[in-house]
Amino acid sequence: MRPLLLLPLIAIAAAAPAQKPKTPSEIVAQSPASAWKAISPEDLLVMQLRGGGRVVIQLAPAFAPIHVANIRALARANWWDSSAIYRVQDNYVVQWGKNESEDPFPAGVVAKPPAEYARPLKGLSVHPLGFPDSYAPRAGFALGWPVATDPKSGTANLTHCYGYVGVGRGLSPDTGTGGELYAVIGHSPRHLDRNIAVVGRVVSGIEGLSSLPRGTEALGFYKERSQDVAITNIRLASQLPPADRPSFQYLDTSSAAFAAFVRARANRNDDFFIRPAGGTDVCNVQVPVRPTPAT
């Protein structure tokens, strides 16, 4: 029954003859240890689903520091215990959490954070994507994150790519507190860039969100509360006992390995490809993240 004709779209890292161009996966697999940066356990949010799935999110304090501080405070206070995923909209987002009408915020949470939708470009060393962006004057990567930049306004913003996590909000000037979060599970909804605080990305377990049944109400909300997906708890990795604590690294976006990775993503010339694209959009270059290798 298993078909013979495959669609080998992503090459598996493997020893290849020297003359063959490396695949993006090979470049990542062969990159030196020095090209990888550890992610602090203060920057890892661990969401435990009652059904058994575990979703790990890397936070981005360099882009939305006050929202991230809120999220850390909520995690430390175990505020999300027994909360739920209540919205799954196809080709868009999965959303979860709760708000202060259900449970007052713990001390230290800023109830009305500023609009951390972009940050100063100044001081950021940006590795340019090198190809046109449909939304912003330029796109690239900085501090391990994909960014859209606007030299005129002097700003840089995180881009809404697959797996990226933002803060649910109502109408402006409400920016959301961080109590309700969403993750992108479809084509990158970049029209949300600079309209919402992006606070991180899923680095493990996205399939536990993306494969959930879609909600049938408007905007993908579940109709009945019985359909909600229960969240046991959400913790910072730093709160977890060492044996249970996830540990990840990301590929330094200012490394030579990352530059080679971007070039290879834009110019696939391994066996399967006949015609390299000669370009890529910023969301089709996912910054490599891996579990910290055993030493």
Next chain:
Amino acid sequence: MRPLLLLPLIAIAAAAPAQKPKTPSEIVAQSPASAWKAISPEDLLVMQLRGGGRVVIQLAPAFAPIHVANIRALARANWWDSSAIYRVQDNYVVQWGKNESEDPFPAGVVAKPPAEYARPLKGLSVHPLGFPDSYAPRAGFALGWPVATDPKSGTANLTHCYGYVGVGRGLSPDTGTGGELYAVIGHSPRHLDRNIAVVGRVVSGIEGLSSLPRGTEALGFYKERSQDVAITNIRLASQLPPADRPSFQYLDTSSAAFAAFVRARANRNDDFFIRPAGGTDVCNVQVPVRPTPAT
């Protein structure tokens, strides 16, 4: 338990005061009947999943005529009866079908179709996207489809957007027969453009594919055949009894309504949005398709 703080990302079509800018959904809902084009029942492929889901695919004979003719011949011969979905790779594709090693092709199937990866630009009236594309010199819409165009080579190709359907193949010069197909369930993998025959798009039921459990083997293949998702049959709409026959229309991409829709997608200025993007990529403008309204 239901949170009050929503993330109203897609506006629901509703009567709005005249002074408010229209949302993309409102533009579509208010477009005249003359802006819609019927999809032929010869261009609708209906996949019935044993679990109950039904997926409807619009075929694109103007872009891959020989592959589409193969697919029609396979459907008419009931060739896919009792086939299966055997691959679900997160942020990439769902793949299904079988190949001729399992069941010889019926008469009329071209075993080695030409590489229908692009078509002549000449004769196509393209509505330009109006914003830079990261992969091709230009992007736009023609005959109801998103296209990337290259005036230098004089070609136009369908773009790998969310829900788009392509033909699985092995290494070149194999182009695939159409017996194995895949649908995109993640960020648009545009690096596949011009490397694979794109033959259509899912116009209904994508959530029956995108929410399937992800395969745990390399490339998202299911490990055990018992995990496969059974396909009862795949038929052309024209083969089905009228009462069971789906019927759809698409918004004419050369209509004024479609032009307004693209502008609104690129410049969201309804209540939720603070900062219109001023741009969009071609895959973030899904060509509107709707069930044929009752007359």
